[in-house]
Amino acid sequence: HVQILKSGPRHCLALCLDQMGETAGAAEEFGLAIQSDPQSRALRGDHARFLAGHEQPIEALNLYFALASEKPEEAPVWLQGGQLALSRPEYLEVALDWTAQAVEHLPDHPPVVRQRAEALLLAGQCDTALPLWRRWPPASDHAFAAALVLCETLAGENQFFPTAAAEPAVSREFVKWYQRLLQFKVLPVMEALNA
Numbered sequence: 001h002v003q004i005l006k007s008g009p010r011h012c013l014a015l016c017l018d019q020m021g022e023t024a025g026a027a028e029e030f031g032l033a034i035q036s037d038p039q040s041r042a043l044r045g046d047h048a049r050f051l052a053g054h055e056q057p058i059e060a061l062n063l064y065f066a067l068a069s070e071k072p073e074e075a076p077v078w079l080q081g082g083q084l085a086l087s088r089p090e091y092l093e094v095a096l097d098w099t100a101q102a103v104e105h106l107p108d109h110p111p112v113v114r115q116r117a118e119a120l121l122l123a124g125q126c127d128t129a130l131p132l133w134r135r136w137p138p139a140s141d142h143a144f145a146a147a148l149v150l151c152e153t154l155a156g157e158n159q160f161f162p163t164a165a166a167e168p169a170v171s172r173e174f175v176k177w178y179q180r181l182l183q184f185k186v187l188p189v190m191e192a193l194n195a
Contacts, residue, residue, distance in 0.1 A: 007037035011046065018050055026050060041067060045077065052084050060084055061094065068101070075109050078102035082115040086122070089184045095119040110136055114144065121177075124186045126151045134159075142166065146173035154192050 010033035017026035030047045037043060048063035064081030068074070082102060085095035099116040106112045113132050120129035130151040138145035138160065145162050149170065152158045162170040181189055 007033035007040050007043050010036065011040070011043050014050070015046060018053075023054055027054075041070075045080075049080070052080075057084055057088070057091070061091075061098075065098075068105075072101075072105040075106055075112055078106065079111055079115065082112070082119075086115065086118055089122075092119070092123055092184060096123055117147065121147060121151065121189075122180065122184045122186060124189045126154045126189060130155055130157070138162075140166075142169040143173040143176070145170045146177050149174060150177055150193070154189065 010029045014026045014029035033043055044063055044067055048060045052060035061081055061084060064077055067077045082098055085091045085098045096119050099119040102112045103116045117129045117132035133148040133151055138148055148160050
C-alpha cells in the first residue's frame, strides 16, 4: 500500500505518541511524515488538530486555511478552523474573516452558518447575526435557542419563545452566552442587555 511507503507509519506513530502524552516525539513524527508526504490531507488535518491542542493556534489556523483553500467545499475543515478561531477573544477578527469565507463557500450548511452567527454575535453585530440564527428552528439545541433569544431581545423583535419544558435549559445557555460576551468584552451588547 502506498501509505506504508509514504507517511502512514509516521502519521500513526505521531497520533499514538500524542495520545501517550509524548508531545515532543509526536511533533517530530508529524514533521517527518509531512516531509515524506506533504500533500496528504489527512496527515495535515491531524497535524493541525495536534498544533491546536498544543498551544500553537496560529500554525494550526494556517494549516486549516491551506486545506480549506485547496478544497473549499469540505465543511469539516472550515468548522475545525472556525472552532479554533472562536475559542479565544484575541482571534475574533480571524473568526469573522474565517466564517465569512466559510459561508461564502457553504451558504446552506447549518453548522457553518451557525459559526458565522456566533462570530457576529461575539463581535457585537447582533443585527447581522439575527437573520442567520433565524434560518433554522432551534429544535432541541438550547445554546442555539439562547443565542436567538439574545439577538431578538437586543433587536426588540422577540418572535421565538422556548417551551416551558425547555426554558430552564435555554436560560442556562443564555447565561453561558452572557459569560462569553463578558469574556469577549462586547460592552455595547452587555450594556444593552443590562438595560
